[in-house]
Amino acid sequence: MSRVYVFLMFFILCSTSFLSIGQNSEYKINTIVIDAGHGGKDPGAVGKHCYEKNIVLSIALKTGQYIKDNFPHIKIIYTRKTDVFIPLKERPEIANKAKADLFISVHANSLENNTTTSGTETFILGLHKSQDNLAVAMKENSVMLYEDDYTNKYEGFDPKDPASYIIFNLMHSLHIDNSTSMAQHTENQFKNRVGRYSRGVKSAELWVLRKASMPSVLIEVGFISNPKEERFLKSEKGQDYMASGIFRAFRSYKEEIERHSSRTFEVAEETTNSTIEEATEIINEVYYCIQVKSSSKQIPLNAKVFSGLNNVIEKQVNNMYKYSVEQNANLKVVINKKKEIKKLIPDCFIVAYYKGKQIPIKEAKNIQKS
Ligand SMILES: [Zn+2]
Structure with missing residues (x-):
């Protein structure tokens, strides 16, 4: 080990312990x-001449290869690299376990008795x-119906029952800004660079996205029920084009969010100090607050996703x-505040804490009563 190396190691160790806020804001x-x-x-989906599973595997692998070639330091994990069945549940779990920064799910569309509808949608x-x-x-x-005890595994969710989707609606969606950005870049690329007809960015209650705790998108690369689009998507060239579109979208997305994080570096420290003081006052009592985001990675408190919000507090759970x-011991106050916050973060929701631990709201109310 050279002297320079030892010195560098020492310097890096010091920096990580003293400059942790700066580090985290990267x-x-x-x-x-x-x-x-x-x-x-x-x-x-089943086309006349192909299966969705094969098309999307090829596009996924090609996308990964483009990213690997251009950004060798980025770790790329595939939920599958071959023609194997992976339960729906496991797909976002793989991403969560890996603390991934982005989850991209690739699919192809089809419509029954319809050969004319075409286009991409993210x-x-x-x-x-x-x-x-x-x-x-x-x-x-x-696809969860392919699994034996799907009712248990998927928390009683019935994918074919519209009523299940009402419950889904009440659940939170996180990382909406970053996911939207990646989705927009993707559709832009498909439309402007690959020359596809873009049906645009859409939202839906997709299990695979709901369970992913990072920005995530589900890309429908086209309709294999449309013979022309099927031909394109089945061809090596078509798959290459689509993969390069996703790659370029990823590149723009990456540039965008990394540029943003370096700009916000300096103010992060101030915000953190003032919020910590306020937080400690109520930490030992029952309090309610409005959760606006959760992530496997630390996010700078002044990041774009929090713009318009005051006193964002971070908690590791x-x-x-x-x-x-809006941390407050009075639930009614928090419920009222939620109406305003909802305008900025439509999927925010109320949570309760007691002695630093998250507890059910009902339990929090009982503790307060006693
Ligand atoms: Zn699919």
Whole structure:
């Protein structure tokens, strides 16, 4: 070990302990998970001459290769690299375990008795705004029916029952800004560079996105029920084009969020100090707050995702960073505040804490009563 090396190591160790806030505010993409939909016994959509599972696997692998060639330091994890069945549940779990910075799920569309509809669409998690989006969600979520005890595994969720989606609506979707950005870059690339017809960015209640604790998108690369689009997607060239589109979208997304994080570096420290003081006052009592975000990676408190919010507080719960606002012991006050916060973060929700631990709201109320 050379002297210079020892000195460098010493310097790095010092920096990490003293400059931890600065370190944490660097938001770099290190790991991504690429999820080729379906596989094995689940063919996905069935075209005249191909299966969805094969097309999306090829595009997923090509996308990963482009990213690897251009950003060798980024770790790329595939949920599958071959024609195997992977339960829906496991796909986001792979990403969560790897603390991935981005989850990209690749799918292809189809419509029964329809050979004319075509185009790409990229989904983020959210409320479905049309019956078409609900239909895509139902179709993509239905792969859980391939598993024996899906009712237990998927918390009683029935992918074919519209009522299940009402409960889904009440659940939170996280990372909405970053997911939207990746989705927009993807559709832009498909439309402007690959020359596809883009149906745009959409939101739907997709299980695979809901369970991913990082920015995530589900890309529908086209309709294999349309013979022309099927031909394109089945061809090596078509798959290459689509993969390069996703790669370029990823590159723009990466540049965008990393540029943003370096700009916000300096103010992060001030915000942290003032919020810590306020937080300690109420930490030992029951309090409620509005959770606006959670992430496997630490996010600078003045990041774009928190813009418009005051006194964002960070909490580490089971390897996750949870961000909340409007901490207050009075639940009614927090419920009222939620109406305002909802305008900025539509999927925010109220949580309760006691002695630093997250507890059910009902339990919090009982503690307060006693
Ligand atoms: Zn699919």
